[in-house]
Amino acid sequence: MNRSLSSSKQSQLLLLRLLEPQTPTVPSYSLLRHLCTKPNPPPPPSPQDEDSLITKAVQLLQAPENENSGSTQLHQLLFSSSSPSSPGLFRKIARRLDSSSQALKFFDYIKSNAPSQDLHSLSSTFQAIFELASCEPDSQEKLLELYRTSKERNVPITINGVTLLVQCLGRAGMVAEVLSVVHALDSLYPSLKNTHFCNVVIDVLFRLEYADYAHNVVDEMLQPNAECPPNHITGDIVFSVLLRRKWPRGTFDEIVWLVSKFGECDRAWDVLHHVMKSGGAVETASCNALLTGLVRDEDFERMNKLTTEMIQMDIQPNVFLEKMKGGSEGVSVEPDVIIYNTLIDGLCKVGRQEEGLSLMEQMRSNKCVPNTVTYNCLIDGHGRINSAVEFFNEMQSNGLKGSAVTYTTLIKAFCNVNNIDKAMEFFNQTLKVGCTPDAIVYYTLISGLSLAGRMDDASCVVSKLKEAGFCLDTVSYNNLVSGFCKKNKLDRAYEMLKEMEQAGVKPDSVTYNILISYLSKTGNFTIAHTVMRKMVKEGIVPTVVTYGALIHAYCLNNKIDEAMKIFRDLSSASEVAPNTVIYNILIDSLCKNNDVELALSLMHDMKLVAVRPNITTYNAMFKGLRKKNLLEKAFELMDRMVEQACNPDYITMEVLTEWLSEVGETGKLKNFVEGYEVSASSG
The missing domain is CATH 1.25.40.10 (Tetratricopeptide repeat domain)
Known part of the structure; x- marks a missing residue:
């Protein structure tokens, strides 16, 4: 009864047809039936065969040594020609x-x-x-x-x-x-x-x-x-050493050295303020090194705070920052519009729009005229969109026309708050004022509309993009495919994939990951694996996102054994290493299913392969350990958090406060909060 076949199933069949390459000798319909009805040949040997052999x-090997037949059986089991290897x-x-x-x-x-x-x-x-x-x-x-x-x-x-x-x-x-x-x-x-x-x-x-x-x-x-370059763990180790010391060795040359080498501004900030609170001497070189890193990271909030602290300690900022502050004696070069715009942009990005406005007034008083970029910074930085529109109107009243960047910023801002009507209004205004939108405007709007689920509007913008002579790029196609999948319109996603093929735009790993994630979450694991095989055949290596999508979907469908099998295959055979996200998915699912021992084993694996747990990992484990009242294991993890400087969040405190209060271990909780070792304390 073909008429009873659901539209979703039809779309899945179309997807398979698109993803499978056609050959002159095999009709597409026969190939489609082959994919949908014939099981894949089992890989030799199957995992179960290997497990049985092991x-x-x-x-x-563990049998008593006087069993003479054991050695013969073992040799035949491991070294015969029929033995799987x-x-x-x-x-x-x-x-x-x-x-x-x-x-x-x-x-x-x-x-x-x-x-x-x-x-x-x-x-x-x-x-x-x-x-x-x-x-x-x-x-x-x-x-x-x-x-x-x-x-x-x-x-x-x-x-x-x-x-x-x-x-x-x-x-x-x-x-x-x-x-x-x-x-x-x-x-x-x-x-x-x-x-x-x-x-x-x-x-x-x-x-x-x-x-x-x-x-x-x-x-x-x-x-x-x-051959062995440092990574973020290297920086964590070194900075943790500085934080553990009562008085860092010698001067603060170490901080200067570490900031310049690692760019670890967060850690350097902690070390510097740890010493300030301890009454240690802080030197100009250390502060200037940290200031340089903060400027590089555009962290203007902490840059300004550190500058104030330096002045209070009678340590003067370096000439570069004095020039950026503007107007100081001894500075021969006045700040220009680029320097002002850089500061305004940095201030707005950290939510200090009022100071950005004051700096724009200072620009005017110094006869440095704001330009379109200045207004774009203020528009982009204003959390209140209405204020951004006011700046846009002021900009127009001053005779400055909105550029593609201006309109893109406004369109993106309204898309981010799901105000699609307003975003479309500015898009239409772009056309009316004769400011020809560039491809970025179209791409931005298509992305925003797709993320908001407004696929009809997104399709309309796609049509206008083509009328303007532009072509969709891979990112836009991916946004559209993702949007249609989220709306369960696999037939439209298929149309986008077919259009990509006709336009000569090849699907990338993101395209395949979107499809695999959608198919897996809807329980269509067979087709998801077919898509993954096609991905490999096309020379695109599955990423950690690919495996993560499958593992997450299996866990959501309560198929934890299948999720663990993929994880083990990933760990042993694939060149892609599991990351913290994948470990967190599995640990959370295992704890929810009361398999806390296996979850602890995974945390041990993380340590062996240098994958750093985060607060999500610890929170999942604490919830699982609480179910089984495994206090000693919880204390060990609390110590590990302190050692790794992984700060607890409100979920951590909620779980531990309720649990440790019930069992009379509030002293342990106090030590944990204060950063002391828990397992060695008397409680």
Whole structure:
């Protein structure tokens, strides 16, 4: 009964037809039926086959040693021609064993019996032994022994194994051993080093009060074309060290150095004000370095505040800022319209429109005439759109015509507050006054209308854009496809995709991500995976957004096992690394389904792969831990938040206040709020 087929289903079939390339030998209708009715061939081997093999292998390895048949069965299981093989199989088996000693015996068995000894496979298996040993008593001694064993048996060690070793030795305070391992890696395997390893090294050395050596490592990371360049975690570690000190070493040369190298204005701001409150001496060079960073970030609010504080401490701002302030004695160059506009724009962006207005009056008094850009800054910065319109009218009364930028700003402002009628009014006014809209005006309006769900109006603007001789770009097509998908008009989304194809505009990763997200959220996972395969076939690599859309949709549809399977595939096989958002989606879903243990395991994984949890991660975990009243785990996470300078929000405080009050642990909460360690306190 074809007439009973829903329009949504018809649209999905059309989408499949569009996305699948046509060939002369296969009629499109037959190909469409093939896609819709025939299941995809299962990939060899299936994950279940591998899981069964691993389980059986672990059972044989842990069986009593007097079972003579066990060794034969194990050899046939792992090395026969019919045995499935996949990257990391031996590592996965080793990870499932009960102890590092068992895993080491398994490694020796593999080394002796494998038909061909793959160094990479042996190294990854040896890493699994490191991972097991790191969780056992006397882990530092066991890891050191394993490290020596790897060198004796000529097995290249992985960087993850060395990282675990350094972390464990650092916790035990074994600084000489840490330095020995680092030096050995530099001389034997310098190409193995990566940014995560260097971050672990500097963190350990700072904690062990070997700051000079830690600074040397940071200096190496900051060299031009360094193989291990610093990232935001590097900056977090170094600035956290400064914040932990009662008195930073020597002068504030460190702050100058860190601001110039990392551009970490937020952290530098915290350090500087921490010292001010402690009564420490603050020097001009440090303040000027921070001011330079604030100007670069256009953070005029804090720039002005710091300038005031410097004057109060009798520290004068540098000549550049004096010139920007305008009119000061000793400044030979008067500020011009560009400098004024820069300041006005910065003030308006941080909500200080009144000061921006005052500065415009100062412009006039200094015979520096405001131009269209000046008014555009004020219009763009005014949170009240009515005031922006007043400036626009004043601008016109002063004989200045609105430019495409002016109209784009106003149209965008009204689109942002979903006042589409007013946005369309200014668009029509643009045409009436003879100010020919450029493509940006059309694109802005199409984007705003699509985001607001006004797809009929968006289609009307598309028609006018074409009449004006412009063409839609990829971003506009994506906005339209997204808008139609959100309105559940997949047939119109299909039309846009077909038009893209005819116009020679190729879909990009955003296009595919929009389709995959929509299809997944509506439960059409089969078609979503088909689209993803087409994406790969077109040479477009799925991004973390692609995988995140699928994982999020599976979680929304309460298919957490499927979500976890995609996550594991992503972690083990894909070149795309899971980010904080993906971890948060899974952790939140697992906690809501009372699988708190697996959620904690994911948080441990985040630490191993250097993905930084945020307040959303911690809030989800605290809610899950509260359900099971796992107080000790909550205390550990509270300490981790303090250590990482992750500030609690109102959700954190609401959950912890209610929970800890119920169990009589308000003292722990007080310590947490004040930034002290919780697990070590008496409560």
